């Protein structure tokens with residue numbers, strides 16, 4: 289369904305007709321520049337999917353009006369599809385883009401799977417995280433039964449194993465390279481899992497100073513935020529399924545403009561991803577040289593060297609690693625620093641994010657990236673974080689197993 293509603297610009301009095309698709313979200317928020325004075329007009333709609341009904345609950349720099357006879361332009365908005373920026377485009381975004389996919393049927397199916405993973409799967413997993421942390425087996429199993437009738441946990445350690453596998457399965461909907469990076473990480477973990485001596489060193493390192501707990505907290509915070517962010521950037525996945533000979537993302541954009549809601553998530557993904565790169569580097573040492581060190585041509589280096597190195601320099605150590613290319617292309621430290629700084633902003637007239645970097649060697653450098661490409665980077669980075677998440681899941685499982693066996697040893701001693 290599409291609804292029309294004219295709005296008048298508070299600054300210059302221009303009337304614009306908004307044509308908005310009613311999607312499946314609970315809230316959608318759009319922004320556009322006034323065609324005459326360029327001021328940003330922003331509006332939000334709260335949708336009740338059960339009724340179904342909707343309300344216009346936000347309007348910035350404009351006033352809703354009844355009469356559209358003075359309108360000189362019409363603008364299209366759709367929270368679930370990409371909209372073209374090509375001159376003269378009038379069709380609603382869904383119609384405009386429906387035939388651009390390489391495999392339209394498969395891309396619709398995948399889109400539906402992601403949507404239901406977020407809408408119905410994630411809220412259940414979020415409860416399971418709480419119940420696992422509280423070791424509440426009964427409530428954990430009750431939540432689990434909402435996802436599958438096939439299995440349930442009989443002990444705390446089974447609860448951890450099931451939770452980790454559910455997390456991996458959920459995230460596999462968002463991997464973007466047909467799962468190649470995930471498979472490489474899984475193969476690395478398999479190699480590492482039989483090297484007891486250096487693996488023991490790695491576990492001791494991650495358990496000291498609560499490093500692993502902090503990594504786990506940081507990692508699980510990512511899908512929690514993704515639960516909201518996904519619905520702001522979902523149309524990107526359509527673009528990634530397109531036939532490149534038919535269309536390029538450069539000619540399209542997202543109608544929802546949510547930079548202020550996305551920037552923190554980008555920074556969180558980036559920081560988590562950089563920490564994951566150090567874990568992978570140490571694992572590579574275990575696999576390649578049987579030592580919990582970063583293999584490096586000159587001499588093996590402690591993992592903390594990579595952790596402490598500024599993110600912008602990490603590529604110097606990662607580049608010689610077999611698994612370095614899982615990380616390096618995603619570590620855009622200039623974008624991360626720019627977006628993390630309060631001076632970064634979304635410019636509605638050019639549909640671009642402007643950001644700057646300051647360094648003693650180069651001074652102030654200004655950069656910009658189109659909104660759609662920023663969202664693409666965010667979606668790709670999130671997917672890559674999830675591809676590498678099993679590194680932490682593996683350590684977490686080993687940690688829990690060692691706690692169980694220590695408890696077993698202690699009770700055996702008491703018995704003796």
Ligand SMILES: [Zn+2]
Pocket residue numbers: 297298299300301302322323324325326327
């Ligand atoms: Zn205006």
